[in-house]
Amino acid sequence: MKQTPGKKLRVALLGCGVVGSQVIRLMREQADDLAARVGAPLELAGVAVRRPGRARDVDVDPELITTDAEALVTRDDVDIVVEVIGGIEPARSLILAAMNSGKSVVTANKALLAEDGATIHRAARDNSVDLYFEAAVAGAIPLIRPLRESLAGDHVHRVLGIVNGTTNYILDKMDSSGASFSDALEEAQALGYAEADPTADVEGFDAAAKAAILAGIAFHSRVTAADVHREGITEITATDVASAKAMGYVIKLLAICARSEDGRSFGVRVHPAMIPRTHPLAGVREAYNAVFVEAESAGQLMFYGAGAGGAPTASAVLGDIVAVARNRLAGTRGPEESTYADLTVHPVGETVTRYHVSLDVADKPGVLARVADMFAKQDVSIQTVRQEGLGADAQLVLVTHRASDAALSATIDGLRELDIVRDVVSVMRVEGEDAS
Secondary structure (H helix, E strand, O other): OOOOOOEEEEEEEEEEHHHHHHHHHHHHOOOHHHHHHHOOEEEEEEOOOOOOOOOOOOOOHHHOOOOOOHHHHHHOOOOEEOOOOOOOOOOHHHHHHHHHOOOOOOOOHHHHHHHHHHHHHHHHHHHHOOOHHHHOOOOOOOOOOHHHHHHOOOOOOEEEEEOHHHHHHHHHHHHHHOHHHHHHHHHHOOOOOOOOOOHHHHOOOOHHHHHHHHHHHHHOOOOOHHOOOOOOOOOOOHHHHHOOOHHHHEEEEEEEEOOOOOOEEEEEEEEEEEEEOOOOOHHOOEEOOOOEEEOOOOOEEEEEOOOOOHHHHHHHHHHHHHHHHHHHHHHHOOOOOOOOOEEEEHHHOOOEEEEEEEEEEOOOOOHHHHHHHHHHHHHEEEEEEEEOOOHHHHHHEEEEEOOHHHHHHHHHHHHHOOOOOEEEEEEEEOOOOOOO
C-alpha cells in the first residue's frame, strides 16, 4: 500500500520491556533524523502491555497504553506493528491479525520464527506486507539483511557463530579465571547476563532457534528449531577448559550450519566445541556475539558486536522500522522468504569433524593398545594421545582425525564397555581449524 506524501507513518508497539522501552526512547530522540531517512515522520500509535500500571524505563503517555493488543494492531490508522513481547502466543496471533489487516511487521521473536516461521512468512506474502526480523538473531549485529540480501547472489557454504551472550560470558570466565560452571553462571546472573532460570541459554534452546533462522536463510530451505541438534554447556567442567587451554584451544558454544560436501543437504547443530585460539571466534569475549560466514565468492566474512541488551536490540528494530516505512511510502515490499532450494537437513550422525576425548583409565599395561583398537574398529583415526596424571589418577586424552559423529558415538559406546575404562570423562568436538 503506497502512502500519501506528507502522511505520518504510525507504529504500534507490542511490549514495553527492556527492548520496547528502548525502541520508544530512540524513536523520540531520533525523530527528526528518522523522518529524514524515511521521508515521513514516524509516530507512536499505541503501546500494548499486560500491566499498565507497571513502572517502566521510559515515560509513556498514558493515553497510548492499552491492554487490548488485538484492537491496537488492527486499527485503521496503524501502518507498522513492532512485536517485542517474545514467546509463541499471543505473539503469533497478534502478528497474523496485524498482517491480515494490512500492516507490515517488525519482530525480534526468534522462538516464533524458528517454530512456525512458515505461517508468518505465508501471511506476509498473502497480504502483500513486509516481515523484517533483524533483531531476532544477534541483537545489534547486522546479519539477517546481509545474508538474505547482500549474499543473495552467492553460495553460502557454512555459518559458524557465537549467538548467545550468556553462554559466551560463562565460558569466557571459565577460561580466563579457572572458575567452575556454577560459579561463572552465578556471576553472569549477578551482572544481569543470565536469567534467574537460565535454561533457555545454558541448554542451547536460544542458540538453536537462532541457528534455525540462519540456516533457513543461508541455504534457502525451511528449517525449524526441531531440525537443530542441540547440546548445552552445563556439563563443561573447569578441567575441560584447562585441557583445551593446554592444547591451544578455547571452548565456545557454537551454532553451526554447514552444507554437505555434495551440496544436497546440510546440518544444523548447536553444541560446545573447542576452536583454535587463532580462529577469529576465539577472541570473542564476555557477552559479545560473532558469526563467521563462509561463501563461495565472498570468502570468509565475520560479523561481530553486542548480541543482546535493550539498546543494541532496539537499534536493529529501528533499522527494520526505517526499511519497512520506506517500502510503504514507495508502495514496494522487501525480500520474501526464500525456500526454493528445499534441501534436506541431514542427521547429526552424518556430521564429520574432529573430537577431543578424555578417558579415566586403569593403570595397567596394554591400556593404550586396547583403547586404540576400539577406535580402529569404527575407522576413527587417532591424531594425538597424551596421558595426564599417574597411577590411579591416570587419564588418556585423545584427539581424532575427522570422523563421522555416528562412528565416534559407536566408539564411545564401545569404550564404556571396556573393563580398563573407568569413565568417559568428556567428549567434545573440535571445530574451526580450516578457518584458523
